[in-house]
Amino acid sequence: MRIKIINPNTTLSMTKNIQLAGQKFVSPDTEVFAVSPSTGPASIESYYDEYLAVPGVIEEILKGDKEEKIDAYVIACFGDPGLYAAREVTDKPVVGIAEAAITVSKFLAPNFSIVSVLDRSRKMSEEMVRMHGAEDRCKSIRSTGLSVLEFDRNLEKGLKALSEVSLKAVEEDGAESILLGCAGFVSFVDDLQERLGVPVLDGVSPAVKLAEILVSMGCRTSKFLTWGYPENKQIIGYENITSLQNTRV
Structure with missing residues (x-):
């Protein structure tokens, strides 16, 4: 295969x-x-x-x-x-x-929040959630304010930003799983899973x-x-x- x-x-x-x-x-x-x-x-x-x-x-x-x-x-x-x-x-x-992360999250938690990159990308994420029929499961869409390329250049800074924003999604929005809204976040899954204590999915x-x-x-x-x-x-x-x-x- x-x-x-x-x-x-x-x-x-x-x-x-x-x-x-x-x-x-x-x-x-x-x-x-x-x-x-x-x-x-x-x-x-x-x-x-x-x-x-x-x-x-x-x-x-x-x-x-x-x-x-x-x-x-x-x-x-x-x-x-x-x-x-x-x-x-x-x-x-x-x-x-995104379709895969949303689908798999349904087996692991009753809802999710998406943590993504720039603030301007929020509308795109909202439309993607609607496209996959998951509006009722999405607790929030939060952004880190960092660009994709900033994450690629500085993994430590990226992990810190994702941790802070994801924690807010869990504690303030009631998210019971976190979907990482960028394929460039694949390196952070294990660390975030350990820090947050809820399922974290990268999508890839x-x-x-x-x-x-x-x-x-x-x-x-x-x-x-x-x-x-x-x-x-x-x-x-x-x-x-x-x-x-x-x-x-």
């Missing part, structure tokens, strides 16, 4: 940490590897960043189907950018890390494990209507994507 994790941003140090998190709990005979697209932003903290990242995600999935014999995909950004479009271009399972590990389960069950993405393959048409400026789509195998 081959599972491809796509980090939609282009910061390779983050991609390496995401790969380690993805490999943590899979079976020995499951190959997991992470990539960043050749195009896209260094981090994703706004609608602008997210929309610019999606074409690179789609290209990596088409490449995975055509050239790499991939069995399932994970989109490793907590906004799940391009998730539904990704499901249109492949019949392999595609799992978003649950997403990869869910992808592994779906493949082992022989599951495929429905191509009946909504997630059917896109119609072949000229898309100016995205020749790499359209050529991969037109030679889909």
Whole structure:
């Protein structure tokens, strides 16, 4: 089994940490590897960043189907950018890390809070929670005020900020589990779990494990209507994507 994790941003140090998190709990005979697209932003903290990242995600999935014999995909950004479009271009399972974290949290606690990056990202997190139908379980969405790249540059400062904000979510908002709202937070899970005393989920590990389960069950993405393959048409400026789509195998 081959599972491809796509980090939609282009910061390779983050991609390496995401790969380690993805490999943590899979079976020995499951190959997991992470990539960043050749195009896209260094981090994703706004609608602008997210929309610019999606074409690179789609290209990596088409490449995975055509050239790499991939069995399932994970989109490793907590906004799940391009998730539904990704499901249109492949019949392999595609799992978003926010969707996975929310799903797994339901087995562990009656509710959750999301702890994320910049204040401006809050609205995006609210829309993602609605997209996955989890408004009634979300106690709060809190931000650290730090950017994604600040966390990547200074792990100690990042852990301190996450600890403080997560503790407020537990003590003040009544959160009984914490979802880390950025794939770049994978390095902090164990420390936060110990400090907070409630379940802490990063999204990457649950997403990869869910992808592994779906493949082992022989599951495929429905191509009946909504997630059917896109119609072949000229898309100016995205020749790499359209050529991969037109030679889909």
